[in-house]
Every structure is written in structure tokens, then in C-alpha cells.
Amino acid sequence: MRGTAVPGIDESHVAQNYHPLPIVISRGEGAWVTDAEGKRYLDLLAAYSALNFGHRHPALIAVATEQLGRLTLTSRAYHNDRLGSFAAALAELCDKDLVLPMNTGAEAVETGIKVARAWAYRAKGVARDRAQIIVAHGNFHGRTTTIVGFSDDAASHDDFGPYGPGFVPVPFGDADAIEAAITPDTAAVLIEPIQGEAGVVIPPEGYLRAVRALCDRHNVLFIADEIQSGLGRVGTTFACDREDVTPDVYLLGKALGGGILPVSAVVGDADVLGVIQPGEHGSTFGGNPLAAAIGTRVVEMLSTGEFQQRAAALGSHLETRLGELVGHGVTAVRVAGLWAGVDIDPAVGTGREVAERMLERGVLVKETHGQTIRIAPPLVIRATELDWALEQLKVVLEG
Template identity: 80%
Template structure:
């Protein structure tokens, strides 16, 4: 059998992609292999992956411990549906609940599903526990949010690309400025079931709220008998140098929404985690998923939780994040207008005189560095937590060269 040439292989892939709906505008690179912090394209050119699939690859491409858990489970059992119990799910739920210091876990597949589940739980809690009048429950959200792209979620997005032309939208959401705890308190009334926020807004450009914001939100929610729901889907599981982004202020929300890195970069896995007095409001048959909590995902998720229990990845992200921040701050005033860093997560605002975020991302691509632009002038950096300091230094140097033109 003749091995196709690179040109032939690329033509086949390009022709095949003509059948893809254009819901993404990817950078012009075709990735064929990945290992650790690096990926390789069809020509054999290597790239440093500084996006990590939006934090789904916190442990890098093909981490041996996670692959081993997946391979072992593949040979045993992959799917049962929740119609039956399986021998991995309980162990995963126990470990994840302990990591979160909560009682219960409701497993799903994607981050958007976790958010939708969190909204359902909050409404059910509002009616069945708080005593909100039927169909009157509201949820306070923040401007600039990104919680997914389902029709419910985009209805309370203020991003025109995500929001426009997908209505009519679900009622029951009140949006306030991000980082303004007083605005949250002013929006709360007798019908408020929950406050849903990202501790750090990722899609918005790694926007970090003022110090004390999360503590204030926690106090407000407790005072007014409102659930605090933290969307930690991108920010959580070691990314910012702590297990959860809420840990940066010593805050424990009522509900954690988790995803992305929970699947170890192998498969989709998400979860809603809360205490029994909150998550226990869901009754059999009211919510579910054919693939949610499947044995393969549970085995992988369990291994991810075990890896986080040591604190190694959190410590590494914190130390390397300080190193990265120092290097990036050197670029401010030289093609960069602002830098925001939390652990190994950075938003870099590009001076319009240099170009757009997309143009800078494309130039970095040509130099072997993968990043992603957002909101026109910002690029995001979220390397795998296994990245080396020397690799970060090299990537920042490539950015310096690109900015210098």
C-alpha cells in the first residue's frame, strides 16, 4: 500500500473540510500528533500549544497516567448509560466530591451541559427549598460572560456573535457588570435563586475581578439565601495555580460547574458538584444524559482527580505563572497595552498599531506558537501545566519578534 504524500494528504483533508459547517474560523494549521506541550502538523513541523484546547488539556497531550487509565477501561467497559450502575462512577463521584469538599456529583459531558444543569438545579432549589413562586425564579449573571452556546445560555450573553439571531430567548436572567458586587446585591430580590459567575472570565480575555469581589459575592449570596454558582469550567482544576479559581480568595461556592480538564484531554466530561441540600433537589427522571457518567469518562475523571490531589500541578502553575507574568510585563508599551495573568492563564491586549489579535496569532503560528485571539485585540495564553519555563521564554521571545514587526 502506497503512503500518501503530504500534498495528497493535505488535499484530502482540505476537501473533507469543505463539508464542515463554518461555526469556527480556525488558524491555518492541520494538527496530526500531540505530546506534552507540543503538537505536530502534517509536514512534521512542531508547534508549542499555548491554548490547551481552552484548558481541556491542562495535563498536556497524551499524559501517560491518563492514557493508562483510559486504555485499561477501554478493555473492560465503555458505556452502560445511567439505566445501570457501573463500577467506576461511584469512585469518581466520591473522589471529585472530596476534592470540592461537597456531598454530591451530577456528571454530564460538556461544559455547556454543566451550566444548563446548574441552572435547572438552581431553579428547582428556588421553588422546592426557598419557596419562590412557580415560574418566577431568576438568576443573576455578569456582563461579558461566556457559559456556552446553548439557546438558553446565549440568551443572556452580551456578545452579539453569540447572541444575535438565535432568539426567542429564555426569560429569568438579570445581567450586571462583572466585578461589581454591589450591582449583584442590588439585582437580588425575593425571586432570585442564584448568582452565576465565572471567577475569572476566560473568553472575555482572562478578565480578573477586583480583589475581594468573590468574597463579597459569597457574603451577599449567604445573606440573601441565594445560591452562588461558580463556573470553573475553564478556570478550575489547577489552571490558575489553585485547584479552583475561587480558592484565590478562600471562597467556597454553593455549586461548582466543572468540565474541560476534567476529561484529561481525552474525552468530554463535566460535572455539577454541590452539597446534598442543593443537588439533592433533583429527582430520578428529571435530568439525565445517555453518556453522562459513562465508565470510560469516570475512569479518566478519577485519574484526573487523583493527579490534582497531590497539589503538584497547582504549585507548578502558580510558579510558572509568576515567571510568565514577569516576561509578559516586559512587553507592555512595546506592542502590548495590558497583560492579565492568573497562574498559567494570560490575556494580552495588542496595540492596534501592531495589528489585530488574529493577525498576531497568525504570525505566531508561522513561528511555531499556537495561541487564540478573542474580542479583536486580545490573545489568550493557556499552556498545558506540564510546560517548561524555557518553553515559555521561547514563546514570549517569538511574541516579542512578532510585535517588533
């Protein structure tokens, strides 16, 4: 594998912990996976950012194994000695007061919607059943019927209605459009700081700061869906950190489960998340001991800053290498840390066709919205592995 050293990246421990194993059937390790036929692939998909720490990270496997020997799933009838430490660690990471643990990303988004509406009625004084939430065109927040009801992606939206009211869509990246949409009934602005499914769409510089200022001025909640963009992916702990912005509510998931199991959470301050009263919301498995143990270890790993640094340094390298392909089968690239949207020249093929050709060459990427492929490798990937994958992309583009 050809590749140069990337400043700020120490690969010595990565080689020890994440070196690809000999072929093992249906197994993942580090940044590699093996299919049922024994063929190995370099994973530049990472389960849509759910595997930020790679496949079978030893620290996460260790804590999961230890917890499996104690107590795994529980209900309110049992004492869960892991939940408190998880909630405290995650609240500290987010600089917030309260954590409401759930299981999946869509469940976190649904919970955030409920919180925003309850806050509007109980704290802001909006008349019952009139609360509105401003959302962005091109969004992807999940696949429940509430969520797809305010999606403008036909594949997600069509033929699943009727849908409920209460959502006002505006163009993504346009703070003026948000301000024009705000009324006395507005409860929240719900956005992805960087839109993932849309093709890693990065808003203009200053957009997040403008959203924060508008929400403060009009007494509206800023809810950031960081399910894909958060937890180290973009070179900072959260994508909102890129503009030194703190939302009122974080929606988290994917990487929070460390690639071991689904874990999600809604995180906010007491005056917001605290509007939910006991018995009004819950989850059979949310915050179970196994999930809490893994989530705690994920937060501990992020607290060192190592993964954020790797994503930033390798992301800069990725951006440089992808930039060399513009005009050579690529029309545009958008990069935030180890997360990239690559627009393919139609003369080369569609995004799906390029993804299939990459698959044949042993690299996993994801097509999205026609001409775009999305790159999101585990943050443990080595620079040499990343370079090798980009060489495969170059070969595919050259036909």
C-alpha cells in the same frame, strides 16, 4: 531555547515524560502538537484549558487504555463500577456532598440552571416560573440557546432567538450591582470567577468574597463556572480558592476529561443538588465508565498539588516576562497562574493578526475580543519552552 530556572519547579520528570517526540503526523505530546503536514507547534492554547495536563499524559493514557479493555459506554441497564469512586473523589476535592456527572461544559451549565430553579421553588419558596438568575456582562458559559440568550457577545447571541426570560445581567466585578439586582425571586448568582473568553478578566480583590457574603445574606445560591478557570489552571485547585471562597455549586468540565474525552460535572451539597429527584434529569453518557475512570485519575493527579504548584510558579514567571512587553507592543496584561490575557497595541495589529503571526512561528495562541490574545499552555510546559514562546511573541511585536 533560552530560559532560566523557575523557583519551585522540578523539570526532571517533565523532561522524561513530556519531551517532544520527533515529527509524527497529526500527533500531540506534552505541550506540543504536529499538524497533518508535519509541522510542530508549541501549544499555548490547550483547547481553552481542556488540556491542563498536556497532550497524551501517560497516566491518563494508561487508565483510558485499561478501561477500554473492560467497559466503556453504558446505560442504566449495566453495572458501572467506576462511577462511585469518581463521584466520591470529585466530591472530596470540592468539599461537597454530591456529584452529577455530565459530558460537556455547556451541559453542566444547563444542569446548574435547572438545579438553581428547582432549588428556588422547592427550598426557597419562590413562586413557580418566577425564579431569576443574576449573570455578568462579558460572560461565556457555552453555546446552547438558553445560555447564549443571556450573552452580550454578538457573535454568540445574535440571530439565534427568541430567548427565554429569567436572567438578569450586571457588570462583572461589581458586587454592588449584584446586591441591587437581588429580589425575593433571585435563585442564584452565576459567574465565572475569572472570565476566560472575555480575555482573562480578573475581578477586583474581594469581589468573590463579597458575592459569597451577599448570597449568604439573601439566601441565594452562588454558582461558580470553573469550567475554564478550575482544576489547577490559575495556581490553585479552583479560582475561587484565590479568595478562600467556596460556592454552593461548582460547574466543571474541560480539564476534567484530561484531554482524552468530554467530561463535566455539577458538584454541590445535598441540600442544593439533592433537590433534583430521580428521573428529573439525566444523560445517556454522563458518568460512563471510561469518563469516570479518566475523571478519577484527573482528581488523583490534582490531589498531590503538583500541578497547582507548577501553574503558580510558572505563572509568576509568565507574568514577569509579559510585563516586560508592556509599552513594547502590549498595552496591558492580566495573569492568573498559567492563564493570561494580553492586550495588543493597535499599532502592531489586531489580536487575530498577532495570533496568525505566532502560528507562522510555531506557537498556538487564541485571539479574543479584537485586541487581545489569550495564553493558556498545558500545565506540563517547561520553563524553557515558555520562554521560547515568549521570545516568538517579542519578535512578532517588533514586526
